[in-house]
Amino acid sequence: MVVGVDRGRYTCWLDDQVVVAMRARELGRKSVVVGDRVALVGDLSGGPDALARIVRIAERRSVLRRTADDDDPYERVIVANADQLVIVTALVDPPPRTGFVDRCLVAAFDAGVDPLLCLTKADLAADGAAEEFRRHWSALDLPVVTTRRDDEPVELEERLNGRLSVLIGHSGVGKSTLVNRLVPDAERATGGVSAVGKGRHTSTSAVALALPGGGWVIDTPGVRSFGLAHVSxxxxxxxxxxxxxxxxxxxxxxxxxxxxxxxxxxxxxxxxxxxxxxxxxxxxxxxxxxxxxx
Ligand SMILES: Nc1nc2c(ncn2[C@@H]2O[C@H](COP(=O)(O)OP(=O)(O)OP(=O)(O)O)[C@@H](O)[C@H]2O)c(=O)[nH]1
Ligand SMILES: [Mg+2]
Ligand SMILES: [Zn+2]
Structure with a gap:
């Protein structure tokens, strides 16, 4: 499985070991993304200078896409083979936006991926803020979990167990903070909350991490918008x-x-x-x- 992509180098997880690979010419223009299952040839030793080649991408179970804007024809594949899209929204700082969640829900349904709404920073929010925000989707069977600074995200952990889940949300909502709690040796950098539109993101590429209890969680860079030009x-x-x-x-x-x-x-x-x-x-x-x- 591809667990990281950085400037043409693909970090792959193979039998509990990390192997770095590049694309083989026979792949043509097909993109390789985090979550992809791939066939590797070449140096699979995983040593510091070892470089394998990706020769094939397995058929994808799901493909989660977005465009930068609603009229942008260029689709970015966020991740492949996800089972669950975790829509991460802070209850305060940055303020929650129902429209963003609605967009993520459309993308999840379109991709055939189960949505889960995760409301963070409950410790900073007024009492009842989570209930008020989630009421917007009360007509849906949308599972919701709430997290706060000093509590273990137990309920979230249960929902991630054994599945491949991807965290999506604006910059600063606390995605990497959650990942660090879920995966003790993750060491994902976390940062402040940049002003909306400033475009400063702490995380800059998607990375998949193995959960101690089984399954995977994918941390992604914050998105400013979730364009749906690709959705009919x-x-x-x-x-x-x-x-x-x-x-x-x-x-x-x-x-x-x-x-x-x-x-x-x-x-x-x-x-x-x-x-x-x-x-x-x-x-x-x-x-x-x-x-x-x-
Ligand atoms: N009070 C409080 N602060 C939190 C909570 N979760 C995250 N933070 C803080 O929010 C800031 C941003 O957290 P990150 O985990 O870096 O956010 P991110 O979503 O990964 O941001 P990008 O990587 O830029 O997309 C950090 O200063 C965290 O300490 C929470 O539950 N409560
Ligand atoms: Mg981050
Ligand atoms: Zn009508």
């Missing part, structure tokens, strides 16, 4: 399962923009099946992508 309009709606059922009542070809155009989603929300904020978030995403359901 139909998949976008699938990322809002609380709304998708209501859309069955829409007229054929409904673009879900407004009740005036016959969209049934306003009625669905008025009946209490989903929250107005979720519908607003969905419509905001639709509009920011500049495409509509046909």
């Amino acid at each position: 309009p139909a998949s976008l709606l699938a990322g809002f399962p609380d709304l998708a059922e209501g859309a069955e009542e829409c007229p054929p070809g409904c673009e879900h923009r407004s009740a005036e155009e016959g969209c049934a989603l306003d009625e669905w929300v008025a009946e209490g099946h989903a929250s107005p904020e979720r519908l607003a978030s969905y419509r905001y995403l639709l509009a920011s992508r500049g495409d509509f359901v046909s």
